[in-house]
Amino acid sequence: xxxxxxxxxxxxxxxxxxxxxxxxxxxxxxxxxxxxxxxxxxxxxxxxxxxxxxxxxxxxxxxxxxxxxxxxxxxxxxxxxxxxxxxxxxxxxxxxxxxxxxxxxxxxxxxxxxxxxxxxxxxxxxxxxxxxxxxxxxxxxxxxxxxxxxxxxxxxxxxxxxxxxxxxxxxxxxxxxxxxxxxxxxxxxxxxxxxxxxxxxxxxxxxxxxxxxxxxxxxxxxxxxxxxxxxxxxxxxxxxxxxxxxxxxxxxxxxxxxxxxxxxxxxxxxxxxxxxxxxxxxxxxxxxxxxxxx
Amino acid sequence: xxxxxxxxxxxxxxxxxxxxxxxxxxxxxxxxxxxxxxxxxxxxxxxxxxxxxxxxxxxxxxxxxxxxxxxxxxxxxxxxxxxxxxxxxxxxxxxxxxxxxxxxxxxxxxxxxxxxxxxxxxxxxxxxxxxxxxxxxxxxxxxxxxxxxxxxxxxxxxxxxxxxxxxxxxxxxxxxxxxxxxxxxxxxxxxxxxxxxxxxxxxxxxxxxxxxxxxxxxxxxxxxxxxxxxxxxxxxxxxxxxxxxxxxxxxxxxxxxxxxxxxxxxxxxxxxxxxxxxxxxxxxxxxxxxxxxxx
Numbered sequence: 001x002x003x004x005x006x007x008x009x010x011x012x013x014x015x016x017x018x019x020x021x022x023x024x025x026x027x028x029x030x031x032x033x034x035x036x037x038x039x040x041x042x043x044x045x046x047x048x049x050x051x052x053x054x055x056x057x058x059x060x061x062x063x064x065x066x067x068x069x070x071x072x073x074x075x076x077x078x079x080x081x082x083x084x085x086x087x088x089x090x091x092x093x094x095x096x097x098x099x100x101x102x103x104x105x106x107x108x109x110x111x112x113x114x115x116x117x118x119x120x121x122x123x124x125x126x127x128x129x130x131x132x133x134x135x136x137x138x139x140x141x142x143x144x145x146x147x148x149x150x151x152x153x154x155x156x157x158x159x160x161x162x163x164x165x166x167x168x169x170x171x172x173x174x175x176x177x178x179x180x181x182x183x184x185x186x187x188x189x190x191x192x193x194x195x196x197x198x199x200x201x202x203x204x205x206x207x208x209x210x211x212x213x214x215x216x217x218x219x220x221x222x223x224x225x226x227x228x229x230x231x232x233x234x235x236x237x238x239x240x241x242x243x244x245x246x247x248x249x250x251x252x253x254x255x256x257x258x259x260x261x262x263x264x265x266x267x268x269x270x271x272x273x274x275x276x277x278x279x280x281x282x283x284x285x286x287x288x289x290x291x292x293x294x
Numbered sequence: 295x296x297x298x299x300x301x302x303x304x305x306x307x308x309x310x311x312x313x314x315x316x317x318x319x320x321x322x323x324x325x326x327x328x329x330x331x332x333x334x335x336x337x338x339x340x341x342x343x344x345x346x347x348x349x350x351x352x353x354x355x356x357x358x359x360x361x362x363x364x365x366x367x368x369x370x371x372x373x374x375x376x377x378x379x380x381x382x383x384x385x386x387x388x389x390x391x392x393x394x395x396x397x398x399x400x401x402x403x404x405x406x407x408x409x410x411x412x413x414x415x416x417x418x419x420x421x422x423x424x425x426x427x428x429x430x431x432x433x434x435x436x437x438x439x440x441x442x443x444x445x446x447x448x449x450x451x452x453x454x455x456x457x458x459x460x461x462x463x464x465x466x467x468x469x470x471x472x473x474x475x476x477x478x479x480x481x482x483x484x485x486x487x488x489x490x491x492x493x494x495x496x497x498x499x500x501x502x503x504x505x506x507x508x509x510x511x512x513x514x515x516x517x518x519x520x521x522x523x524x525x526x527x528x529x530x531x532x533x534x535x536x537x538x539x540x541x542x543x544x545x546x547x548x549x550x551x552x553x554x555x556x557x558x559x560x561x562x563x564x565x566x567x568x569x570x571x572x573x574x575x576x577x578x579x580x581x582x583x584x585x586x587x588x589x
Contacts, residue, residue, distance in 0.1 A: 076494050102494035108487045111586035112509040121505065125496035155586045173495060 023089060024054040024209045025075065025177050030084035031234075032070050043234035044070045047084070050228065050237070052177065054089075057203060057210040059224035061217065061273060063281045067235030068213045069105075069181050075211060076102040076179045088176065096126050101175035105182040109154040109162045115141060116150040122169040140172040141165075143202060160191040171202065178203075178210045184219065196222050196257045200247065204254065217273045221245070221266055222257045229276040232283045239276045243269060370555055378556030388560055395545040396564050399530060402458055402541065403568070406465025407526045411519055414470045418477025418518075422511065423503060428478065435474065443468045443525070444532040451537065461533045461541075468529035469522035476518025480511030516580040523572045531565060542568075 032045040045067035052058050060068040073079040075086060077100065088099055101122060109118050119137045128136070141150050144164040154162050163183060170178055184192045200223060203210060214220050220227045221243055229238045245265045249255050260266050352372045358364050359371035370378075382388025421428040421435075447464050454460035488510045492502040508515075534543025542561050549557035 077496075078490055078493050098496060100494070102490075104487060104490065104494075106487055108491050110488060110491070110506065110509070112512070112584070113505070121491070121497065121501070122495040124498060124501045124505075153586060169495070179494075 022054045023051050024056070025050075025052040025089070025211070026085075026087040027051075027071070027075065028085040028087070030071065030074060030082060030086065032067060032074065032079070032082045046234040046236050048230075048235060048237060052209060052211060054176075054209050055207050056226060057208075057212060057224045059212045059214060059220035059227045060230060061214060061220045061227055061277065062230030062235060062238075063232050063277065064215065065233050066230040066280070067233065068230055071235070072102070072179050072181050072211060072213050075177070076100050078102070096128055096132070096174065098122075098125060098173040098175045100177045100179055101170040101173040102179040102181065103163075103166050103170045103183040105185050107154070107159065107162050107166075107186070109165050111154050114151050114153050115146055115157075115165050118154070118165050119169045119172050122173045126173065136172045136174075140168040143171065144168040144198070160187050160195070163187060164195070167199075171206065171208075174206070176209060178208045180210060180212045182214055183212075185214075185216075192219070193257050197254070199223060200257075201254055217270050217277065218261060218266075220273065221269050222260055227269075227273060229273060229280070232280045238280060239273075241269065241272065245269070368555070375556055375559050379560055382556060382560065388557065391545065391557070392542075392560055392564055395540055395542050395561075396568075398540040399534065399542040400568075402461045402465060402534075403526060403530050406462040406530070407469050407523060409462065410466035410469025410522060410526060411473050413466065414473025414518070414522065415477055415515070417470075418474040418515070419481065419503075419508065421474070421478045422481025423507065435471070439471050439475065443529045444536075447529075447533055447536065456537060461530065461538070464533050465526045465530050469519075469526040472522035472525050473515070473518045476521065477511060477515050480514025480518070481507055484510035484514075512584050516576070516584065520573060520576050520580075523576060524569070527565065527569060527572075 027048060027050040030045060030048045031043070034042040034044055036042065044065075048067075048071060050058070050071075060071065062068045070079065074082050110121065113121060116137050119141055120133055123133050123136060137150070138147070141147055144167055146161065146164055146168065149157060149161065154165065157165070163186065167183060170180075184195050187195060196219060202208070212220070212223055214223075224243055226240065226242050228240050230236065231238045245260060245263060247255055247260070249259075356371045356373065359366055359369065379388060417431065421431055443464060446467060447460070450464045450467070451460045454463050484507075488506050489502075491497070492506050497506070530541075531543035531546070534541040535547045538544040542564050546558055546561035546565075549555070549561060
């Protein structure tokens with residue numbers, strides 16, 4: 001992997017949070033080709049290799065159309081038509097945990113089920129007793145602050161609350177790898193900051209392994225232990241940087257997103273990521289212009 | 295949940311002070327009253343429209359007779375029709391005849407309609423879920439769907455005989471297509487995210503079909519059932535026109551042949567009542583089943 005010249009490993013190596021040494025997930029030489037009916041084939045991803053260690057939060061950052069969501073769909077089993085290999089260390093759903101669970105960018109709550117049933121639906125693939133199922137629903141709905149809305153239906157909730165239902169559903173399945181596809185993109189700026197701090201707290205509490213797709217540099221730095229920048233289409237790995245920002249303050253509590261943003265290291269890393277990303281956004285735009293000219 | 299915005303606020307940097315309004319979770323009863331009042335007015339207005347528009351249409355009819363736009367012998371004014379019907383109701387001849395024929399029609403309509411709905415649901419769900427069933431049956435469905443159902447009636451009589459069974463079957467066919475076609479498209483075109491959730495969480499197939507696929511298609515399925523009800527009524531009356539000695543279709547056709555205009559309108563009103571009651575019942579079921587899509 002190191003031989004790939006497109007990869008820049010940041011100098012600031014040591015990750016501050018204890019990340020396991022085990023590999024939770026390994027993606028090798030993954031390529032994905034789309035064959036649209038009425039236009040030229042599109043190579044969405046080209047030979048992407050990624051390793052995710054257990055209890056690590058990995059952010060995938062890239063211009064729109066770089067295949068980062070596609071990568072997540074392949075890992076999550078939603079897209080089975082690809083070249084390359086995806087290996088899970090614990091693929092099986094035994095011991096009451098799913099291999100993967102996904103939080104989608106768009107609203108993915110089922111309107112005909114109330115909050116409890118929406119969360120419980122995600123557990124239907126697991127062998128759990130009724131009591132265990134009920135406990136999980138109660139525990140995780142409380143974790144996202146929806147303990148008073150368990151019997152509410154999605155149309156009675158705000159967009160942010162619905163997204164919290166989707167997050168609770170994914171967490172309740174206690175997946176070996178939690179996949180999140182821009183889960184906060186549809187939320188307003190304030191709610192997003194609140195949710196960012198909630199997510200970090202939840203992940204620390206549950207020791208989650210997370211692959212987090214986003215187009216928001218600050219969000220990536222705020223949440224992740226490691227950030228991978230992908231190139232414009234076809235998506236390849238452009239750079240890979242560790243986030244060495246002390247997330248736990250002297251008083252032992254987790255720093256809030258806005259406190260992190262005020263740190264000089266945060267700005268430096270964000271700037272570095274932006275310089276990686278800026279060229280790609282530019283080339284994504286120019287290639288789109290070419291396509292539209294044809 | 296802690297409030298991160300508050301905990302982030304750094305005292306040394308605070309440039310403003312906040313004046314907190316006293317929190318109050320009690321809603322002023324006057325506001326509630328006002329909201330209820332507005333809602334009641336909205337409901338009353340809708341009901342009024344539903345009553346006034348038919349009355350206005352009757353007025354147009356009356357006027358058309360009055361100025362001689364239509365032939366009074368065939369289309370008497372509504373006042374005369376209602377007067378004639380009232381006489382029939384008063385001496386019991388009309389009510390008796392209509393009740394008898396209406397009941398006979400209902401005994402054909404309901405089993406036929408339910409049979410068609412069930413068959414349409416089964417075929418539609420199977421076609422929506424399984425590609426092989428869809429590609430196998432789609433040409434058959436699209437070839438037979440445009441046939442006027444009443445044109446198949448002779449064939450149905452050949453198979454099921456001249457009795458009630460053939461009428462029930464043709465009514466079922468009338469309802470079947472609407473339900474099947476709407477069920478298929480409801481399943482195919484419902485939001486992809488719902489199926490993605492099932493895959494992403496490795497939901498067992500049975501749970502996926504019953505708790506995700508069918509509920510997601512339910513708005514479209516219910517629309518198909520309502521269309522199917524209309525179609526069933528049309529086919530029923532058509533079948534009774536051609537081959538029956540009882541039923542509301544027979545009653546109307548017979549009234550036309552003996553030029554008993556009042557009886558004819560009486561029969562039409564019964565069909566209209568079937569339509570309204572059926573639609574109300576289906577809308578009520580729909581609201582119960584699909585609370586999230588209530589307008």
